[in-house]
Amino acid sequence: MKKDIFIDNNIAKNFSNPMDEEYKKLIRWLKRYDPEDLPGNAYLVVSNKLLKEYGLTVSPVAGGTNIWVIIDILTRQGRLVRIGNADIKDFQRTHFTKKVLKSLRANKEDHDHIPVVLLSDRKYALSLDNNFIYDLVHFPGFRARAEKRPEDLPYGE
Numbered sequence: 337m338k339k340d341i342f343i344d345n346n347i348a349k350n351f352s353n354p355m356d357e358e359y360k361k362l363i364r365w366l367k368r369y370d371p372e373d374l375p376g377n378a379y380l381v382v383s384n385k386l387l388k389e390y391g392l393t394v395s396p397v398a399g400g401t402n403i404w405v406i407i408d409i410l411t412r413q414g415r416l417v418r419i420g421n422a423d424i425k426d427f428q429r430t431h432f433t434k435k436v437l438k439s440l441r442a443n444k445e446d447h448d449h450i451p452v453v454l455l456s457d458r459k460y461a462l463s464l465d466n467n468f469i470y471d472l473v474h475f476p477g478f479r480a481r482a483e484k485r486p487e488d489l490p491y492g493e
Contacts (some may be wrong), residue, residue, distance in 0.1 A: 337457045337458065338375060339378055339458065340376065340381045341456075341461070343462050344449070344462060344463035344468065345386065345393055346465060347462050348390055349394050349403075357414060361486065369407075369413050377415050379410070379415045381452055382412050382416060382417070383424060383448065383452045386449060389484055390403055427455060431475075431476075433445040440471050441467035442473055444470050446456045446465065446471075450475065453472055453480055453482070468482070469484065
C-alpha cells in the first residue's frame with residue numbers, strides 16, 4: 337500500500353515559509369525518496385481542482401519547501417497520484433445519495449475533495465477545515481483519517 341496523503345490547500349499554503357517544526361518534518365517526509373523502497377515513499381494525492389486551488393493561493397516562488405517544488409519532485413519520481421474528474425464524478429454518483437449530501441458539513445466547493453481522499457490508498461488527509469475533516473471521518477462505508485496538525489498523522493504507517 338502506498339503511503340499517500342491528501343494535503344488541503346489551507347495546509348499547503350504554509351509550506352512556502354514553514355515556521356512550525358512539524359511542517360518541516362512533513363515536507364522532509366514528502367521529499368525523501370528511496371528508489372529501493374517505492375511503497376515506503378510518500379505519495380501526494382491530488383485532483384485538477386486541488387491543483388487549481390494551490391495555484392490560486394500559492395505563488396510559484398523559488399524555494400525548496402514551496403508546494404509547487406514538492407509537486408515537481410513527486411511528479412518526476414512518479415509519486416504524484418492524480419484522481420481524475422471522471423473517477424470523482426463516478427464516486428459522487430455512487431456514494432453521494434440525498435441522505436449523504438444532506439449530512440455533509442463541508443462547503444459545496446470541498447465536496448469534490450471528499451472522493452479524492454476516499455479513493456486514495458490510505459485515506460489520510462491533512463486540513464484545517466473542521467467540517468471537511470468531519471465529513472471524511474464520518475463518511476458512510478469508509479474509514480478515513482483526517483487531522484489538523486501534521487504531528488497527528490502517522491507518516492510512516
